[in-house]
Amino acid sequence: MAELNTGGKKATPRIDMTPMVDLMFLLVTFFILTTSISTPQAMDITKPDKEDDLPENRLALKATKTMTVLLGKNDKVAWYMGEAGKSAPTIESFSQIEKSINENRTKANASGVAGEFTVLVKPTSGSNFKNFVDMMDELEILKVKSRQIDDDNILDSEKAFMKEQGIL
Numbered sequence: 001m002a003e004l005n006t007g008g009k010k011a012t013p014r015i016d017m018t019p020m021v022d023l024m025f026l027l028v029t030f031f032i033l034t035t036s037i038s039t040p041q042a043m044d045i046t047k048p049d050k051e052d053d054l055p056e057n058r059l060a061l062k063a064t065k066t067m068t069v070l071l072g073k074n075d076k077v078a079w080y081m082g083e084a085g086k087s088a089p090t091i092e093s094f095s096q097i098e099k100s101i102n103e104n105r106t107k108a109n110a111s112g113v114a115g116e117f118t119v120l121v122k123p124t125s126g127s128n129f130k131n132f133v134d135m136m137d138e139l140e141i142l143k144v145k146s147r148q149i150d151d152d153n154i155l156d157s158e159k160a161f162m163k164e165q166g167i168l
Contacts, residue, residue, distance in 0.1 A: 043136060045149065062115040065108045067101065069119060070158055071135060072167030073126035081108075084155050091165055094131060101142055118146040122154050126168045 063082040070078040070089065077097050078089040081104055092100060105117045119139055123132045139147045162168035 043140065045136070061118055061120070062113055064111050064113050065115050066118045066120060067104045067108075069097065069121050069135065070154070070162060071121065071123045071127035071131050072162055072165075073128075074167060075131060076165075076167040077131075077135075078158075078162055078165070078167065079104075085157050089158070089161055091167065094134065097135070098138055098142065101138070101144065105142075105144070116146045117144065118148065119144050120148045120150055122158070123149075123151050124154060124159070124162060124168055126162070 063086075067079055067081050068084065072078060072091075075094040076091060077094055078091050079097070079100060080087050080089040090100070101119065108117045121132070121135055121139075136147075159168060
């Protein structure tokens with residue numbers, strides 16, 4: 001409350017801040033109690049058992065509709081379309097992969113070859129878990145339905161290329 005002293009000397013008005021502090025605590029309490037906390041969502045990732053990984057149990061992928069993404073260190077990725085060794089991989093920063101996936105999907109769908117566009121993700125020993133999760137999130141955001149993870153079958157030519165570029 002404000003007090004005014006009307007005697008002799010002119011005094012400065014004094015304001016009691018207690019009601020304002022009470023109001024602040026009431027508002028903070030209200031917002032904390034009415035806010036819903038979002039729960040983290042988990043993405044299901046399944047990999048076949050080792051005995052199911054025999055050549056006769058593998059799915060055949062169409063080379064013209066398959067993009068292979070190799071996750072490297074320092075937030076770098078190397079990708080190529082088709083079969084390994086037939087085309088030189090392109091190295092990009094992680095932030096540019098969305099554009100490349102969209103462009104390759106458009107080209108693959110326009111090629112007239114039947115089948116679904118597939119992204120094959122190969123995390124290497126130089127990559128980190130954050131990049132893998134970000135890549136899987138990016139594929140989910142871009143609605144790439146057919147995606148596979150293959151961290152067991154990284155070819156020697158892919159490893160050599162990545163070492164040569166300094167991202168393995």
